[in-house]
Structures are given as structure tokens and as C-alpha cells.
Amino acid sequence: MSGTSWRAPGRVNLIGEHTDYNDGFCLPLAIPQGCTATLSALDEPVLEVASAQRGKPVEIALADLRPGLLGEDGAWAGYAAGVVWALAERGHQLRGLSISIDGDVPGGAGLSSSAALECSVAAALNDLWDLGLTRSELVAVAREAENGFVGAPTGGMDQLASVLGEQDRVLLCDMRSLSVEPVSFDLEAAGLTLLVIDTKAPHQLTDGLYGERRSACEQAARQLGVNALRDVTLEDLAEAMGRLDDETLRKRARHVITENDRTLACADLLRTGQLRQTGPLLTASHASMRDDFEITVPEVDLAVEVLLAFGAFGARMTGGGFGGCVIALMEPARARAGAIAVEAAFAGRDYTLPVSFSVTAAQGTHKLH
Numbered sequence: 001m002s003g004t005s006w007r008a009p010g011r012v013n014l015i016g017e018h019t020d021y022n023d024g025f026c027l028p029l030a031i032p033q034g035c036t037a038t039l040s041a042l043d044e045p046v047l048e049v050a051s052a053q054r055g056k057p058v059e060i061a062l063a064d065l066r067p068g069l070l071g072e073d074g075a076w077a078g079y080a081a082g083v084v085w086a087l088a089e090r091g092h093q094l095r096g097l098s099i100s101i102d103g104d105v106p107g108g109a110g111l112s113s114s115a116a117l118e119c120s121v122a123a124a125l126n127d128l129w130d131l132g133l134t135r136s137e138l139v140a141v142a143r144e145a146e147n148g149f150v151g152a153p154t155g156g157m158d159q160l161a162s163v164l165g166e167q168d169r170v171l172l173c174d175m176r177s178l179s180v181e182p183v184s185f186d187l188e189a190a191g192l193t194l195l196v197i198d199t200k201a202p203h204q205l206t207d208g209l210y211g212e213r214r215s216a217c218e219q220a221a222r223q224l225g226v227n228a229l230r231d232v233t234l235e236d237l238a239e240a241m242g243r244l245d246d247e248t249l250r251k252r253a254r255h256v257i258t259e260n261d262r263t264l265a266c267a268d269l270l271r272t273g274q275l276r277q278t279g280p281l282l283t284a285s286h287a288s289m290r291d292d293f294e295i296t297v298p299e300v301d302l303a304v305e306v307l308l309a310f311g312a313f314g315a316r317m318t319g320g321g322f323g324g325c326v327i328a329l330m331e332p333a334r335a336r337a338g339a340i341a342v343e344a345a346f347a348g349r350d351y352t353l354p355v356s357f358s359v360t361a362a363q364g365t366h367k368l369h
């Protein structure tokens with residue numbers, strides 16, 4: 001049976017959190033961890049999804065494919081099935097299909113295991129069915145799977161990073177125009193490590209908290225009379241704060257407005273090779289997520305605090321929040337000691353032990369064979 005195999009990466013977001021659905025800016029990098037999707041045609045009009053990390057494969061009659069079809073047990077397969085559904089919604093003719101996935105992005109850690117899955121399947125299907133979709137269309141299809149089929153109201157950064165990622169580059173993403181500028185991020189040349197601590201505090205984007213933050217931002221934009229919070233700049237911050245009638249809305253909006261500014265400032269530093277100097281912006285981003293956007297948890301705050309005490313130039317939570325991973329920009333010689341210190345601090349509080357590793361900026365979605 002002839003088939004095709006594509007690999008799509010997870011991502012770390014260097015800075016620019018919860019800005020994507022506000023039409024703002026973010027600065028993600030694709031990471032070496034990812035998902036491989038191997039697809040082949042089936043004669044029967046069914047979709048089979050199997051995963052090396054899961055038990056029983058899921059089988060769906062193509063005629064039945066619709067959001068809400070998969071129960072809790074099969075929910076993991078929804079990210080793959082959702083891509084097939086999104087293509088049908090765009091008018092593509094469905095054919096019998098077997099999808100086999102194998103991934104090494106830790107799930108629920110805020111590193112976009114779901115986008116890696118969606119993007120690997122979208123790219124492989126584009127190839128298998130010879131659909132001729134552009135990379136931007138792949139991003140859109142993967143995002144439609146997540147928003148329309150899985151039902152997670154996410155903003156599109158993750159799929160953009162997974163498809164367009166480049167080695168030793170971060171992507172400055174303008175989430176209004178969806179334009180992407182690759183910016184140099186050569187950690188080795190700068191003598192730095194990007195340490196990731198998976199705090200193991202679980203995060204879930206389909207639960208209400210992410211959607212709640214998104215609604216608050218939309219409400220703040222409406223009160224300010226702008227299309228999206230992207231339209232409020234740092235110069236307008238004080239005036240905007242005065243016009244919002246509620247303290248929670250003021251905090252949510254302040255995070256997004258200042259975060260957009262920090263993201264652009266970070267890209268400016270990287271363009272001139274000042275990688276180390278981005279540290280204070282990362283740490284300020286964390287404080288804003290903790291105090292204004294209120295999406296951090298004690299495990300994440302503790303990891304940031306310990307890493308800064310161990311010489312990190314900057315540290316912050318990455319991803320949607322309410323748990324997940326912390327990143328820290330460090331000298332390689334200090335990273336190991338920092339990771340051990342975080343473990344010790346977690347043990348002292350009876351938290352689940354974290355897992356640490358370093359990442360570099362890796363290639364985006366590509367064909368394996």
C-alpha cells in the first residue's frame with residue numbers, strides 16, 4: 001500500500017501570549033519534538049486513526065464525520081479527524097483513509113502537541129490527495145480542525161509556527177495580516193540554552209478558562225470601540241484604562257497591550273543579535289501573565305522564581321497557561337543546576353516532579369517519505 005509520511009513540530013512561544021486572538025503579535029519557534037503522520041488510502045469509505053501513544057484505533061464512517069461525534073475516549077483522534085472534516089467543509093471529496101500518528105510532544109504541556117498532530121495530518125493529506133494547498137491554506141485547515149471540530153477557541157499561532165517554523169529562527173507573527181517574519185534565533189552562536197521545564201501541572205484549552213480570557217478581551221475591545229486590542233498601543237494605555245469600567249477587564253487589556261509592545265521590542269533586539277538582552281522582556285511577560293492575565297499556577301511561578309535565582313537572563317511560562325511549561329534563557333553551564341534546583345523546590349512542596357530539556361528552533365512541517 002503506498003502512503004506518505006509527514007512530520008510537524010510542536011512549538012515554544014518565546015513571547016506574545018494570548019495576543020493572537022487579539023489580532024496582535026507573537027514570537028514562536030518550532031521545536032525538535034513533533035508528530036509524524038503516516039497516511040494511506042483505504043478502499044472502504046472509512047477513516048481509521050491509530051496512534052503509537054494510544055490504545056484502540058478509532059474508526060469512523062466518512063458519512064458520519066461531524067463535530068461532537070467522538071466521545072471522551074476517542075477525543076485524541078479528533079485533531080486528526082478534524083482535519084479531514086475541515087477539508088470536506090472546504091468542498092474536497094473524501095476518500096477512505098488510514099492515519100497513523102506517532103508523536104513526542106508532551107501532551108497538555110502547552111507545547112502544541114495538538115497543532116503538531118493537525119499540521120502533520122493536513123500536510124500529509126495535501127500530498128496524498130494531491131490537493132495543491134499552499135502553506136497558508138494548511139495553517140487555515142489545521143486551525144479550522146481545532147476551532148470547528150475539536151471546539152477549542154484558540155487563536156492560530158500554534159498552527160502557524162508548526163507549518164512555517166525554521167531552524168535557528170523565531171517567527172514574528174502578525175496575527176492580523178497573518179504575515180510572518182523569520183528572525184534570527186541562533187542560541188548556540190549566542191552561547192545560550194533555551195531550557196524548558198514541563199511543570200506537569202496539567203493544562204486544557206477546551207475547558208472554560210481560555211475562552212473566558214478571550215471573551216474578556218473581546219469585551220474590552222468593544223468598550224474601547226476598537227476592532228481588537230491590537231488597535232490600542234502603549235501610548236494609549238492610560239486613556240484606555242480610564243475608559244474600561246471594570247478592574248478585571250482593565251487587567252486583561254493591560255496584559256495584551258503591554259505584551260504586544262514587549263513582543264515587538266523582543267523582535268527588535270533579536271534583529272540586532274541581542275539575544276541575551278531579551279531576558280527582562282520575558283520575565284516582564286511572566287509577571288503580566290501572573291498579575292494581570294491571571295493564567296499562571298503556583299508550580300509555574302515557582303519554577304520561574306527558581307530559574308531567575310539560578311542566573312536565567314529571563315524566564316516565563318509559555319503557551320495557553322493554567323499549567324504547562326516554563327522557558328528560561330540561560331548559559332548552558334547554569335541550565336542543569338537550574339533544572340535540579342527546580343526539582344528540589346518542587347519536591348519540597350510535594351508537587352509532581354517536573355521534567356526538563358533544552359530546545360532549539362527547528363524546521364517546520366516537512367515530508368519524511
Ligand code: GAF
Nearest residue numbers: 017018154155156157319320
Ligand atoms: C494556546 C492557543 F492555542 C494559541 O492560539 C494561543 O492563544 C496561546 O494558547 C496563548 O498565547 O496555545
